[in-house]
Amino acid sequence: MIFLNLVKESFLFALHALRVNRLRTFLSLLGITIGIFAIILVFTLVDGMERDVTTSIQSLGDNVIYVQKWPWTFGENYPWWKYMSRPLPTYDEMESLKDRVENFKAIALGANTGGQLIKYKNKTIEDGSMFMVSHDYDKIRAFDLQQGRYFTQIESDGGRNVCLIGYSIKQNLFENYEAVGKEISVKGRKLTVVGVFNKEGKSMLDNGFDELILVPINYGRKVIDINSDRVDPFIMAKGVDGFTNEQLKEELRGAMRSIRRLRPVQEDDFALNESKLIANNITGIFDILQIVEWIIGGLSILVGGFGIANILFVSVKERTNLIGIQKSLGAKNFFILLQFLFEAVLLCLIGGIIGIFLVYLLSLALEGAVPFPLSLTVSNIVLGLTVSANIGIIAGFLPAYTASQLDPVEAIRS
Numbered sequence: 001m002i003f004l005n006l007v008k009e010s011f012l013f014a015l016h017a018l019r020v021n022r023l024r025t026f027l028s029l030l031g032i033t034i035g036i037f038a039i040i041l042v043f044t045l046v047d048g049m050e051r052d053v054t055t056s057i058q059s060l061g062d063n064v065i066y067v068q069k070w071p072w073t074f075g076e077n078y079p080w081w082k083y084m085s086r087p088l089p090t091y092d093e094m095e096s097l098k099d100r101v102e103n104f105k106a107i108a109l110g111a112n113t114g115g116q117l118i119k120y121k122n123k124t125i126e127d128g129s130m131f132m133v134s135h136d137y138d139k140i141r142a143f144d145l146q147q148g149r150y151f152t153q154i155e156s157d158g159g160r161n162v163c164l165i166g167y168s169i170k171q172n173l174f175e176n177y178e179a180v181g182k183e184i185s186v187k188g189r190k191l192t193v194v195g196v197f198n199k200e201g202k203s204m205l206d207n208g209f210d211e212l213i214l215v216p217i218n219y220g221r222k223v224i225d226i227n228s229d230r231v232d233p234f235i236m237a238k239g240v241d242g243f244t245n246e247q248l249k250e251e252l253r254g255a256m257r258s259i260r261r262l263r264p265v266q267e268d269d270f271a272l273n274e275s276k277l278i279a280n281n282i283t284g285i286f287d288i289l290q291i292v293e294w295i296i297g298g299l300s301i302l303v304g305g306f307g308i309a310n311i312l313f314v315s316v317k318e319r320t321n322l323i324g325i326q327k328s329l330g331a332k333n334f335f336i337l338l339q340f341l342f343e344a345v346l347l348c349l350i351g352g353i354i355g356i357f358l359v360y361l362l363s364l365a366l367e368g369a370v371p372f373p374l375s376l377t378v379s380n381i382v383l384g385l386t387v388s389a390n391i392g393i394i395a396g397f398l399p400a401y402t403a404s405q406l407d408p409v410e411a412i413r414s
Contacts, residue, residue: 162194
């Protein structure tokens with residue numbers, strides 16, 4: 001009970017000191033607020049980017065292997081000249097893989113081309129993207145439709161002039177009107193809309209459906225040369241349940257080497273990519289960003305900590321006489337130390353709360369203006385408060401200890 005009373009009295013003394021010296025309190029709060037604002041803002045931005053990239057990578061599929069010309073790994077010794085001479089995956093190779101690979105759920109070919117002029121009546125989109133896929137693509141990439149349906153087998157095999165459009169394209173061309181059944185013009189050719197994708201939102205990897213048109217690959221082969229580096233065709237293979245990526249890669253590797261008739265001594269002239277490769281590269285980047293954010297936040301909070309320590313030293317100097325009176329009336333060193341330590345921690349916590357609140361307001365203001373979801377997480381709030389309290393203890397300990405060690409007689413005479 002004695003200890004609790006000492007803590008309570010120390011807290012009340014600290015609160016009274018903050019109320020009396022309002023200007024000093026405000027200036028001290030300003031420094032710590034800026035510091036906490038900087039560190040939590042950086043953490044919130046990096047967390048938002050990391051969540052967005054992780055979600056985008058997951059949309060590629062954890063159990064999907066991509067057969068491509070270029071690998072998804074980069075580094076200092078990246079032999080790009082070797083990869084440049086590789087042949088592109090073809091439609092015939094995709095069909096051959098279906099015959100040679102056993103443990104797959106779906107295999108599809110995809111190719112993307114941008115810069116498409118899309119029209120509906122008097123409305124135009126000048127730089128649209130057209131993604132061409134074979135029929136089994138819907139078994140590989142999960143998506144939801146707002147309206148309509150996916151291609152039928154007949155439409156895919158026959159290369160019918162049908163398409164699915166993204167949410168943004170639908171809004172730009174049709175606004176709130178029905179899009180399914182309408183005809184749009186792409187590169188001067190008519191396409192009938194059979195489906196509309198649900199809104200997915202922006203992503204940093206830009207692999208969503210909002211701003212593209214999906215057409216059958218056999219239609220695309222009629223209007224575009226898909227065996228071109230400009231469209232960069234690739235084969236997607238999804239393994240059966242319980243079949244690991246490594247096992248699927250070995251099957252695909254053997255099948256592709258057989259299809260391309262590579263001798264045992266020859267290297268693979270294709271790449272087998274998976275989302276894990278991007279995740280590994282991204283993890284390294286975010287590890288570096290975390291170091292940078294700690295440096296930025298650390299410097300900001302250091303400045304605030306020095307401000308707190310300086311203000312407390314001034315406060316101890318001003319209240320030396322009062323400290324002497326308190327000690328002469330029986331106040332213990334522990335009570336004096338807690339009194340100033342609580343003052344420092346209170347200052348830092350109030351400043352931290354204000355800084356966190358400013359980050360919250362900024363995240364609301366920037367919603368929709370940045371290409372990734374920005375939200376203040378509970379973990380970042382706890383981090384901000386923890387850092388604030390620790391800075392208060394560290395910055396306030398030396399002034400508090402100095403005050404607790406004052407001689408009462410000398411203090412009263414000061």
